[in-house]
Amino acid sequence: MIITGALLLAGFVYFEAHSDHPAFDVRFFKNPRFSAASASAALAFFALFGITFFLTFYYQFVREFGSTTNSFILSAGWSRDTRDDIIYPSKGTLQSALGEIGLPFGDLSYYKLNYLIQNFWPIYGDFVLMLRGDLGYGDGYSGKPLPFFKAFYAGGVGSVRGYETASLGPKDIYGNATGGKRKIVGNAELFYPIMKGDKSVRASVFFDAGQIYIDGNTEPLYETFRYSSGVGLAWNSPVGPLKFSYGIPLNEKPGDKLQRFQFQVGTVF
Numbered sequence: 001m002i003i004t005g006a007l008l009l010a011g012f013v014y015f016e017a018h019s020d021h022p023a024f025d026v027r028f029f030k031n032p033r034f035s036a037a038s039a040s041a042a043l044a045f046f047a048l049f050g051i052t053f054f055l056t057f058y059y060q061f062v063r064e065f066g067s068t069t070n071s072f073i074l075s076a077g078w079s080r081d082t083r084d085d086i087i088y089p090s091k092g093t094l095q096s097a098l099g100e101i102g103l104p105f106g107d108l109s110y111y112k113l114n115y116l117i118q119n120f121w122p123i124y125g126d127f128v129l130m131l132r133g134d135l136g137y138g139d140g141y142s143g144k145p146l147p148f149f150k151a152f153y154a155g156g157v158g159s160v161r162g163y164e165t166a167s168l169g170p171k172d173i174y175g176n177a178t179g180g181k182r183k184i185v186g187n188a189e190l191f192y193p194i195m196k197g198d199k200s201v202r203a204s205v206f207f208d209a210g211q212i213y214i215d216g217n218t219e220p221l222y223e224t225f226r227y228s229s230g231v232g233l234a235w236n237s238p239v240g241p242l243k244f245s246y247g248i249p250l251n252e253k254p255g256d257k258l259q260r261f262q263f264q265v266g267t268v269f
Contacts, residue, residue, distance in 0.1 A: 115133075130188070207227070
């Protein structure tokens with residue numbers, strides 16, 4: 001009753017002033033996310049084919065927390081947007097910050113912080129330079145780990161192009177990325193308009209860098225920075241903004257998953 005009253009009192013508060021957007025949120029989740037039976041069945045399936053492997057993150061989570069978890073999540077966020085255009089900005093800054101914490105009287109005790117900044121500058125004639133940084137950090141507390149589904153991922157469109165989506169960082173025995181506690185992504189992109197107007201087209205060259213990190217000791221080979229460079233084409237098409245890119249990984253390591261040609265719909269980055 002006390003917890004329910006506190007949640008109703010806190011509720012959701014949203015305030016908007018000019019271009020700043022602070023937000024505060026308290027949420028309760030009852031999560032029947034995973035089934036111990038299904039996890040065991042998956043292990044049995046692989047065992048039938050003589051494949052021996054360590055318990056997956058899914059199975060470990062069910063063993064530690066059970067098939068149902070109760071989460072009390074407190075989050076707060078802020079954003080500010082001074083760009084002169086949402087689709088094809090030529091100047092201005094976009095910033096956002098988000099904090100999230102799983103409160104200790106729930107089953108999951110963790111915290112996450114994320115900060116994003118994106119700047120645009122007209123540098124010469126119609127050339128526009130974009131610099132972007134995306135930083136994140138999270139961990140568990142009170143003796144509990146950061147839940148695997150709250151880990152940070154990087155790679156792919158909107159991150160480090162030339163690598164597959166969410167493929168950077170430590171990997172399991174099958175080569176799949178398992179995420180990390182820290183994310184650092186940086187991007188530099190130079191745009192030039194080929195066509196202007198409502199159906200404008202912009203070409204670009206870019207350089208991306210990114211890292212997913214746990215502790216530096218888990219898998220040092222995969223916890224280091226990855227870099228890429230390439231060219232892109234952004235088109236404000238009749239079906240919405242489209243962006244195509246061809247990225248070349250500059251320091252790929254054995255086991256990295258590459259994807260040189262990529263595209264996205266709905267945003268220019």
